Amino acid sequence: MFERFTTAAREAVVRANAETRRLGHRDIGTGHLLLALLDDRTGPVAELLRSAGLDEVTVRAGITKRVSTPLFDPEDAAALHAVGIDLDSVLARINESFGPEALGGRLRARRGGPHMDKAAKHALQRALHAATTRRDKSLGAEHLLLGLLADDDTTAAAILAEAKVDPARLRADVLAALENKAA
Amino acid sequence: MNEAADPVAAASGADARTGLRAALALRKLAEHLEALQVANARRQGWSWRDIADALDVSKQAVHKKYASREREG
Numbered sequence: 001m002f003e004r005f006t007t008a009a010r011e012a013v014v015r016a017n018a019e020t021r022r023l024g025h026r027d028i029g030t031g032h033l034l035l036a037l038l039d040d041r042t043g044p045v046a047e048l049l050r051s052a053g054l055d056e057v058t059v060r061a062g063i064t065k066r067v068s069t070p071l072f073d074p075e076d077a078a079a080l081h082a083v084g085i086d087l088d089s090v091l092a093r094i095n096e097s098f099g100p101e102a103l104g105g106r107l108r109a110r111r112g113g114p115h116m117d118k119a120a121k122h123a124l125q126r127a128l129h130a131a132t133t134r135r136d137k138s139l140g141a142e143h144l145l146l147g148l149l150a151d152d153d154t155t156a157a158a159i160l161a162e163a164k165v166d167p168a169r170l171r172a173d174v175l176a177a178l179e180n181k182a183a
Numbered sequence: 184m185n186e187a188a189d190p191v192a193a194a195s196g197a198d199a200r201t202g203l204r205a206a207l208a209l210r211k212l213a214e215h216l217e218a219l220q221v222a223n224a225r226r227q228g229w230s231w232r233d234i235a236d237a238l239d240v241s242k243q244a245v246h247k248k249y250a251s252r253e254r255e256g
Binding site for chain 1: 205
């Protein structure tokens with residue numbers, strides 16, 4: 001899927017990954033992708049988001065409000081392993097006895113680093129779809145934003161709504177920017 | 184990847200950082216396990232006195248720590 005990504009789009013995904021780690025979150029979500037796009041320095045996307053009224057502080061607050069931080073991170077797991085305790089087994093037992101929400105649904109972060117969650121993967125698919133239907137050769141930051149705007153039940157959509165950003169208008173602005181680029 | 188890469192060195196106390204981190208993680212785990220088990224015992228009708236005895240703390244301590252959570256929950 002990533003082969004058609006422009007450097008800007010790849011870098012946005014890398015930034016989203018870094019931000020997810022920094023916040024101590026388990027999954028890269030649509031909110032983290034949105035935050036990464038705010039920092040895009042290659043095209044009109046960041047400017048469009050900013051003039052629509054978004055900034056890092058708002059988006060980061062919107063994410064942390066909606067995404068719970070895992071109680072244990074990979075370093076905890078490694079340290080416990082070193083003294084002979086398998087945190088995975090312990091948490092699995094707790095889940096069995098008390099259900100997955102017992103620790104507020106806060107399970108250990110993934111050992112191999114964050115993965116994209118379902119909504120983020122879907123946003124990437126929608127971004128690819130947007131590029132394909134427009135017959136754009138590559139998938140850029142603009143398409144990523146179109147992908148994020150495609151679903152209205154995501155963290156990104158909730159953050160946009162809270163900041164009173166009109167997704168339809170933003171979408172039109174992005175499409176216009178893509179037209180300009182092509183011309 | 185990190186300092187815990189060698190469990191033998193860490194367990195033998197050679198790596199203080201990993202050892203301290205393990206102690207911290209255990210404390211966190213114990214805290215949350217205690218809260219879960221207290222709530223569970225209360226649901227099963229245990230008195231604060233019995234829970235305090237089981238945890239080897241005073242009834243006041245356990246009540247102070249968990250009674251308000253019970254009301255919220």
